[in-house]
Amino acid sequence: MYKLNCILLSSVNNVCRQLAASLNANGSSLLFPPLPGQESSLRFGGVKFEELPILHIKATYNNTHIQLTDSAGKSMVRTSCGMEGFKNIKKSTPIAAQTAGISAAARATTKGVRFVRVVVKGLGPGRLPAIKGLTMGGLEVVSITDNTPVPHNGCRPRKARRT
Amino acid sequence: MSRHLRFVARTVMVQNGDVDAAYNTLNRILTQEGIIDTVKRKRYFEKPYVERQRKNFENCRRIYHMEMARKIAFISRTNREDPWLGC
Numbered sequence: 001m002y003k004l005n006c007i008l009l010s011s012v013n014n015v016c017r018q019l020a021a022s023l024n025a026n027g028s029s030l031l032f033p034p035l036p037g038q039e040s041s042l043r044f045g046g047v048k049f050e051e052l053p054i055l056h057i058k059a060t061y062n063n064t065h066i067q068l069t070d071s072a073g074k075s076m077v078r079t080s081c082g083m084e085g086f087k088n089i090k091k092s093t094p095i096a097a098q099t100a101g102i103s104a105a106a107r108a109t110t111k112g113v114r115f116v117r118v119v120v121k122g123l124g125p126g127r128l129p130a131i132k133g134l135t136m137g138g139l140e141v142v143s144i145t146d147n148t149p150v151p152h153n154g155c156r157p158r159k160a161r162r163t
Numbered sequence: 164m165s166r167h168l169r170f171v172a173r174t175v176m177v178q179n180g181d182v183d184a185a186y187n188t189l190n191r192i193l194t195q196e197g198i199i200d201t202v203k204r205k206r207y208f209e210k211p212y213v214e215r216q217r218k219n220f221e222n223c224r225r226i227y228h229m230e231m232a233r234k235i236a237f238i239s240r241t242n243r244e245d246p247w248l249g250c
Contacts, residue, residue: 031176123199123203141182143185144175144182157207157208161207
């Protein structure tokens with residue numbers, strides 16, 4: 001069932017990509033990432049798209065965490081706003097997220113990482129500033145994915161706030 | 164996401180190093196798909212009676228806007244052939 005879904009999804013995606021490719025007949029515009037299905041000749045610093053390290057950004061409403069892992073999932077660098085010396089309410093600011101991004105980029109470049117794919121989770125104040133901080137710190141962002149968890153009516157969230 | 168293929172859905176490649184444009188494209192796609200809306204709404208629990216009211220309101224709003232757009236498009240037609248030709 002899972003394999004059937006995979007095949008269905010990849011076939012739908014292929015159709016979408018072919019449509020997009022036929023619409024953008026320029027050749028230089030590429031909106032969707034290369035699938036693992038052996039299509040691409042795209043290399044970022046000699047590395048294929050599937051083997052680039054992944055940078056997870058978890059942007060909650062009170063804080064922003066940044067973690068860099070390699071393509072297999074092993075963690076390399078981990079920072080957050082609290083680790084930059086911000087406390088309490090100052091952690092949930094865009095400036096704190098930008099600082100965290102810069103420090104994460106600095107640590108990543110010392111480990112020899114240049115190109116990175118970004119995965120964002122959550123809708124918090126540090127969602128965009130963290131990515132800005134990465135580029136300011138000298139890391140090259142190759143693609144941005146959104147991995148915000150959307151329940152299909154799973155767990156019941158807390159009750160509505162009355163202010 | 165662990166049960167689905169990764170880096171396939173909700174992904175945008177950055178072109179020519181323009182991260183802002185890529186982020187804006189991603190945001191636009193997410194808003195059009197209604198994901199940002201859903202995430203904001205599901206932060207707190209929405210009681211069934213509130214949900215019914217909201218859905219009803221959105222239905223009425225959609226009907227009103229469609230009809231208004233149709234009316235405006237009809238009224239602002241110019242350069243059409245003479246409907247009373249020959250009279």
